[in-house]
Amino acid sequence: MDIRSLRTMKAPLFALAAAAACLLSAAQPANAAITFTFDQDGAGGAAPQTISGFNLSAGNALADNGITAISAGVGSTFQLYVQTTIGNLVGPPPNGSPLAVTPGQLTAVASITEVVTAINGNTVSFAVAPVQAAGSGLALYASTTPNLASPLNGTGFITGAPILTGVAIPSVQGTLNSFTNAGGSVPFDQSPNPAPVFAGQQSVNGSGVSTIDFQVTSTDPLYFPGASPAIIGLHLGNAGANVPFTAVNPSTAFFGPNGVNPVVTLGAINGTSGPDFQFQVSGTFTAVPEPSSVCLMGLGIAGALTLIRRKRASVA
Numbered sequence: 001m002d003i004r005s006l007r008t009m010k011a012p013l014f015a016l017a018a019a020a021a022c023l024l025s026a027a028q029p030a031n032a033a034i035t036f037t038f039d040q041d042g043a044g045g046a047a048p049q050t051i052s053g054f055n056l057s058a059g060n061a062l063a064d065n066g067i068t069a070i071s072a073g074v075g076s077t078f079q080l081y082v083q084t085t086i087g088n089l090v091g092p093p094p095n096g097s098p099l100a101v102t103p104g105q106l107t108a109v110a111s112i113t114e115v116v117t118a119i120n121g122n123t124v125s126f127a128v129a130p131v132q133a134a135g136s137g138l139a140l141y142a143s144t145t146p147n148l149a150s151p152l153n154g155t156g157f158i159t160g161a162p163i164l165t166g167v168a169i170p171s172v173q174g175t176l177n178s179f180t181n182a183g184g185s186v187p188f189d190q191s192p193n194p195a196p197v198f199a200g201q202q203s204v205n206g207s208g209v210s211t212i213d214f215q216v217t218s219t220d221p222l223y224f225p226g227a228s229p230a231i232i233g234l235h236l237g238n239a240g241a242n243v244p245f246t247a248v249n250p251s252t253a254f255f256g257p258n259g260v261n262p263v264v265t266l267g268a269i270n271g272t273s274g275p276d277f278q279f280q281v282s283g284t285f286t287a288v289p290e291p292s293s294v295c296l297m298g299l300g301i302a303g304a305l306t307l308i309r310r311k312r313a314s315v316a
Contacts, residue, residue: 034287035092037226040102042142042163048225049099051089053232053286054106054140058247059084060151062254063114064262066277070124074116077129079136081254081262082110082234082281083157085149086140090286104144107157108285110234111136111256112168112212122181128212130170138166138214138232139257140285142223152194154253163223165257166214166232179208179241181271186244188270193249204271206279207239213288229287236283243271243279250278 039048062081069076086106088098113133118125139162148156181204188203189196212234219228267274
C-alpha cells in the first residue's frame, strides 16, 4: 500500500475517532465528578483546596403546592425550595475524602419550578420544567461567622453576597424519579433537635432520590480562583429525600435565592392533604462535566488532523 492510499484512508478513520468521542461523551455518567479550586475564606488566608463538590448537612425542602400539583395530574407545576448548610467539602477523586469547612459557614438555597411527569400508584415522578418561575435559581453563600443558619426558623441561609449562582437545566427524565409514599401516619418531626414547632403534625412515610443540574451563571473569583465549574449538580441519592424528619427540624420558613418567602401550609397529614409537601434532604452538590465537551474535543482533533492531511496531500 502506497503513502497516498494510506492518507486517503485516514479521513474516515478521523471521522470514526470523532464519532467514538461523541459516543464516549454520551456514555459518561451524568454526574461523573470533576475537580475545581476553592478558597474557603475568599481572602487567600489559606492555600486553596482542590475539591469536586460539597456534602450537604441534613436540610429542608418544600414542594410549594406540590400536593395540589399531584392532585391536578401530569403536566402540573409547583415550586421546589431547598435550604441547607454545607457539612464538608468533597475531596478530589478517586477517594473524595471529606474536608472540613472552616472558619465560618457555607450554605445553599435553591428554588426550582418542577412539573409532574408520571404518577404510578404511590410513586410520583417530576422533572425540571422548561420554563422557570421568576426568582428561581441556585445560590451558595459563604460567611466567616459559623452557625448563623437556623433550620428550625429558616433564617441565616442567605447571608452576605452569593459566591456561586446558577439556573436549573430543564430535564427530560423525572428529577425526583422515585419518591414513594409508603402511607401510614407518623409524627412529622422526629429529630433530636429542639422541641418541634409543628406539634401534633403528622406525616406519611416516604423516600426518593433526585438529581438536578444547574448551569453556573456566576462565581466569586476570590472563592473560585481557578476555572470554576460550568455545571453543578444537586444529587439526593439513597433516600436523600425523605419524611418524617429524623436528623433536623423541619423549617417554619423558606427563603429562595432572591429572598422569595413562601408560606408553609401543610395539611392534616404532610404528603397526603394540603397544598404543600415538606421533606428532609441530604446529598451533594458536585461539579459535573458538560456532556458535549468530549464530543467537541474529538471533533476538533479530527478537524485539525483532516486539515493537516489535506495540506500534505496538496504538497505531495
